[in-house]
Amino acid sequence: MQYVLRILTALGFLLHFLGLHAGASVGKGITVPLFPRPRSPSTSTLSYRNDNNISVANSHEYAYLARVEIGTQSFLVLIDTGSSDLWVVSSECMEEDCDAVAKYLPTSTLSPSNATFSLNYLLGAVSGQIGTELITLGPYQISSQVFGACKSQNLLWKLLSIMTVYEALANETTGLGLSGTGNSGILGLAFPLEAAIPDTSGRTLLENLFAAFDADDRYFAFKLGRDQLDSSFSVGQLDSAYANSTSGFAFNPVYSSYKSIYDYWKLPLQAITVNSTTFNLSRTKVPGAPSPIAVLDTGTTLILGPTPDVDRLWSSIGGARKTDAGWQVRCNRGIIIGFVLGQGDDTREFVLDPFDLSWRQGSSDNDWCMGGIQANDRVASGDWLLGDSFLRNVYAIHHVAVDGQPPKIGLLGTTDANSSLVLFQRERGADTTSPVPILASPEHQPTGWGSGSIIGLTVALSFLLGVLITCLIFYCVERKMGRR
Ligand SMILES: *[C@@H]1O[C@H](CO)[C@@H](O)[C@H](O)[C@H]1NC(C)=O
Ligand SMILES: *[C@@H]1O[C@H](CO)[C@@H](O)[C@H](O)[C@H]1NC(C)=O
Ligand SMILES: *[C@@H]1O[C@H](CO)[C@@H](O)[C@H](O)[C@H]1NC(C)=O
Ligand SMILES: *[C@@H]1O[C@H](CO)[C@@H](O)[C@H](O)[C@H]1NC(C)=O
Ligand SMILES: *[C@@H]1O[C@H](CO)[C@@H](O)[C@H](O)[C@H]1NC(C)=O
Ligand SMILES: *[C@@H]1O[C@H](CO)[C@@H](O)[C@H](O)[C@H]1NC(C)=O
Ligand SMILES: *[C@@H]1O[C@H](CO)[C@@H](O)[C@H](O)[C@H]1NC(C)=O
Numbered sequence: 001m002q003y004v005l006r007i008l009t010a011l012g013f014l015l016h017f018l019g020l021h022a023g024a025s026v027g028k029g030i031t032v033p034l035f036p037r038p039r040s041p042s043t044s045t046l047s048y049r050n051d052n053n054i055s056v057a058n059s060h061e062y063a064y065l066a067r068v069e070i071g072t073q074s075f076l077v078l079i080d081t082g083s084s085d086l087w088v089v090s091s092e093c094m095e096e097d098c099d100a101v102a103k104y105l106p107t108s109t110l111s112p113s114n115a116t117f118s119l120n121y122l123l124g125a126v127s128g129q130i131g132t133e134l135i136t137l138g139p140y141q142i143s144s145q146v147f148g149a150c151k152s153q154n155l156l157w158k159l160l161s162i163m164t165v166y167e168a169l170a171n172e173t174t175g176l177g178l179s180g181t182g183n184s185g186i187l188g189l190a191f192p193l194e195a196a197i198p199d200t201s202g203r204t205l206l207e208n209l210f211a212a213f214d215a216d217d218r219y220f221a222f223k224l225g226r227d228q229l230d231s232s233f234s235v236g237q238l239d240s241a242y243a244n245s246t247s248g249f250a251f252n253p254v255y256s257s258y259k260s261i262y263d264y265w266k267l268p269l270q271a272i273t274v275n276s277t278t279f280n281l282s283r284t285k286v287p288g289a290p291s292p293i294a295v296l297d298t299g300t301t302l303i304l305g306p307t308p309d310v311d312r313l314w315s316s317i318g319g320a321r322k323t324d325a326g327w328q329v330r331c332n333r334g335i336i337i338g339f340v341l342g343q344g345d346d347t348r349e350f351v352l353d354p355f356d357l358s359w360r361q362g363s364s365d366n367d368w369c370m371g372g373i374q375a376n377d378r379v380a381s382g383d384w385l386l387g388d389s390f391l392r393n394v395y396a397i398h399h400v401a402v403d404g405q406p407p408k409i410g411l412l413g414t415t416d417a418n419s420s421l422v423l424f425q426r427e428r429g430a431d432t433t434s435p436v437p438i439l440a441s442p443e444h445q446p447t448g449w450g451s452g453s454i455i456g457l458t459v460a461l462s463f464l465l466g467v468l469i470t471c472l473i474f475y476c477v478e479r480k481m482g483r484r
Pocket of ligand 3: 240
């Protein structure tokens, strides 16, 4: 749910201090069961406002959900590394979309505030009220507590109780499509800077939870699965099904465009590889960045990149065509694409399973599949957005800043290119497209770069209101630079 217009209207603040009771030991890692839910066709028309309508109706498209208890009720929420707030729909939401999911009913442990907020995502928007509640995540229970008892286990907590969910950008989307996936809200795991709820109302879930953990354990780890069983989300510990130590991971500091100010989980993207050949990318539009910047986002299904690069990439893959619904590729086109991420000695290539690049459309069209990489120039805080199509191919550690060390991302590749290609060819049949020349190098394109800047500018303008308001709270320059 990255990339997103977001207008901050949160006015008025209420501080609530709450205590965390984590059993006897502090900082014990937890594994939170993750439930991949197929996104239903009705919710999956991503109408990008830059004219790309990408229609997705496919079993490879999942929303990754986890369970949290709020008050005495249990909710499934979308785990989203591309936003920073926690919210669920409340009983006051009368939209059809809300009726299909669990709605929050105020309980005696709720402390409502009359501070309001609103968030605009690409596919919809939410607005409502801020309050605090008793929250349970795995073995951790966060209960209401008066101000001041600041033992190390005491945490600050916040809850958004949503009063209305409405369609925002396109009529053909049903708001955020909650009814399709069954989640009542979103749990954002990006940096506090991007939270729409001002930190004067309460800190983010991660900040609160990690306050109880040892510095070394202040991380969460993900493996997004390709089916119902193969997913993992853990906090403060690794899932031994995927790794027993961090030794195999490539760790890189999270990219910061301005002084140690962090907004999203970003890494430098050095290049892409097409069938092992290096495919160079065009210049970044992130001011001051040495290479294109990729944003990791579990809440987005696809990989999105700048139009010139994505068009050239599909031309280099071959057997692909650009349609009104975005790039499509012949379903039997089996090719290995790699993303070369990181910096210096810690740069590493992560290859994609060919199934993540070629999505069956669900229709009767067996020849053409939807491309897992699509053009989109509205990713404003970076150049590329690496959604689930990419993230299913890595075990990813997200470590927050500790002891003066920057936050870092550790990635371990989980896809074996050769065996994946064999499986792909077995299911999809022989590749009928002959090899095409790989257009490895971007054209010298002052115009391409220029138009990117203009788009960036219009995006920046649409954020003006949000920026103006948030500048009162945060650092103006950093926000403008980092904002999407
Ligand atoms: C908001 O809170 C203030 C005091 O905290 C109260 O006086 C006011 O009536 C509240 N407004 C609404 C609309 O509830
Ligand atoms: C979207 O909704 C508005 C207001 O209901 C309506 O005027 C408009 O025609 C609709 N557009 C489409 C494409 O359905
Ligand atoms: C981690 O260790 C356990 C127990 O020794 C083992 O069963 C598991 O396969 C290991 N995991 C990995 C990814 O090597
Ligand atoms: C996007 O989809 C809408 C509704 O299906 C259609 O009217 C519009 O022409 C499409 N836009 C493009 C660029 O394909
Ligand atoms: C994959 O296949 C290529 C060509 O068949 C071979 O050179 C390479 O060593 C294989 N890689 C792995 C990891 O097996
Ligand atoms: C990928 O590379 C291998 C060896 O370099 C070549 O045999 C194969 O045809 C290439 N595949 C495609 C789809 O270009
Ligand atoms: C790709 O970029 C690298 C590093 O800038 C450069 O050495 C290489 O020649 C480039 N390759 C092509 C085909 O442009």
